[in-house]
Amino acid sequence: MIDDRTLALIMAVLDDEHSPEDLNELERLAAASAEVRDEWMRQRRVKEATSTMTWKEPTSETWDRYWMSVYNKTERKIAWLLVLGGGVVLSAFALWRAVPRLLRSLWSESSLPVGVRMAAVALLLGVLLLLVSVLREQLSSRTKDPYDKGVSR
Amino acid sequence: MSDADDSELITRAKAGDTAAFGALVTRYMRQAYFSAIGLVGSREDALDLSQEAFARAFHARKTIDPDRPFYAWYYTILRRLCFNLLRDRRTHRQRLEEGGHWLEALSAAAIEAPDAAVERATERAEAHRRIAKALATLPDVEREALVLKEFEGLKYRAIAERMGTPIGTVMSRLYAARARLAKALEGQ
Numbered sequence: 001m002i003d004d005r006t007l008a009l010i011m012a013v014l015d016d017e018h019s020p021e022d023l024n025e026l027e028r029l030a031a032a033s034a035e036v037r038d039e040w041m042r043q044r045r046v047k048e049a050t051s052t053m054t055w056k057e058p059t060s061e062t063w064d065r066y067w068m069s070v071y072n073k074t075e076r077k078i079a080w081l082l083v084l085g086g087g088v089v090l091s092a093f094a095l096w097r098a099v100p101r102l103l104r105s106l107w108s109e110s111s112l113p114v115g116v117r118m119a120a121v122a123l124l125l126g127v128l129l130l131l132v133s134v135l136r137e138q139l140s141s142r143t144k145d146p147y148d149k150g151v152s153r
Numbered sequence: 154m155s156d157a158d159d160s161e162l163i164t165r166a167k168a169g170d171t172a173a174f175g176a177l178v179t180r181y182m183r184q185a186y187f188s189a190i191g192l193v194g195s196r197e198d199a200l201d202l203s204q205e206a207f208a209r210a211f212h213a214r215k216t217i218d219p220d221r222p223f224y225a226w227y228y229t230i231l232r233r234l235c236f237n238l239l240r241d242r243r244t245h246r247q248r249l250e251e252g253g254h255w256l257e258a259l260s261a262a263a264i265e266a267p268d269a270a271v272e273r274a275t276e277r278a279e280a281h282r283r284i285a286k287a288l289a290t291l292p293d294v295e296r297e298a299l300v301l302k303e304f305e306g307l308k309y310r311a312i313a314e315r316m317g318t319p320i321g322t323v324m325s326r327l328y329a330a331r332a333r334l335a336k337a338l339e340g341q
Contacts, residue, residue, distance in 0.1 A: 011327055017309055045338060046334045049280040049338065051303065055190070055256065066204065067182070069204050073208035074208045077212060
């Protein structure tokens with residue numbers, strides 16, 4: 001079993017982030033242990049393979065269109081924000097005007113069938129339940145997000 | 154504009170100069186695309202996410218500190234978008250494209266003499282094929298550490314800053330990634 005210090009030395013030497021003392025220490029360890037020697041060779045083979053690989057370049061048109069695509073995305077974000085903002089305000093206003101009327105007529109109009117009254121109550125309860133459920137999910141995913149720790153903003 | 158340094162472009166972008174932000178995008182688009190492809194392993198997603206991250210950076214440009222490296226700040230946005238996509242993919246049981254779709258061998262001339270043995274070239278091609286295949290199966294954070302080291306050529310300290318982890322963690326993730334690739338190379 002190779003200890004963490006030796007593994008760290010192997011990594012540092014492979015990645016050329018070692019001091020002369022590190023290299024001496026690893027060479028000493030490798031001379032004394034076949035296991036260390038084998039692991040060093042194994043890791044070196046991987047390093048040799050990965051260091052002779054590179055990114056596949058996309059077509060030049062990708063780069064030509066890149067900034068325009070970013071620009072379109074930012075523009076659309078602003079457009080969506082305006083549409084959503086306006087929509088939310090208008091919907092809130094419509095609800096504010098319509099809901100009291102609807103509730104009043106549900107309450108006072110005895111001619112309304114029971115089914116309609118029950119549907120209205122079901123709709124209100126459903127909307128409330130959805131709201132609570134979505135809020136709870138958002139809260140729990142935010143507190144349990146495994147990638148949150150690694151990202152600082 | 155293209156000669157201006159990052160700090161100057163950021164200051165102008167913060168003042169509402171879209172062209173200055175465009176110059177920053179043009180300067181870092183390749184790095185952004187390749188960072189994303191190393192994380193999500195799909196060309197289309199990498200293009201879309203790197204552009205989306207720039208769009209978000211544009212909307213948050215008031216918070217950029219002109220005295221700090223722009224790309225390190227941008228990378229935190231890109232990284233979050235990429236990891237969110239990976240999490241969604243896991244939910245939908247989708248897999249990464251094999252590395253062979255987004256990696257290739259350096260030209261032989263760049264790495265060895267032209268008279269190198271054909272046998273050696275075949276051996277190397279097989280090693281590349283196995284590595285490319287195994288890359289897609291690495292855990293996300295191990296693949297990220299390996300990509301930042303091998304394909305972006307960053308030092309441990311820079312990788313640690315990008316990943317928001319101590320250097321020791323970077324080294325252990327690199328070791329774990331390479332150990333898995335070693336197994337793939339040995340055909341296990």
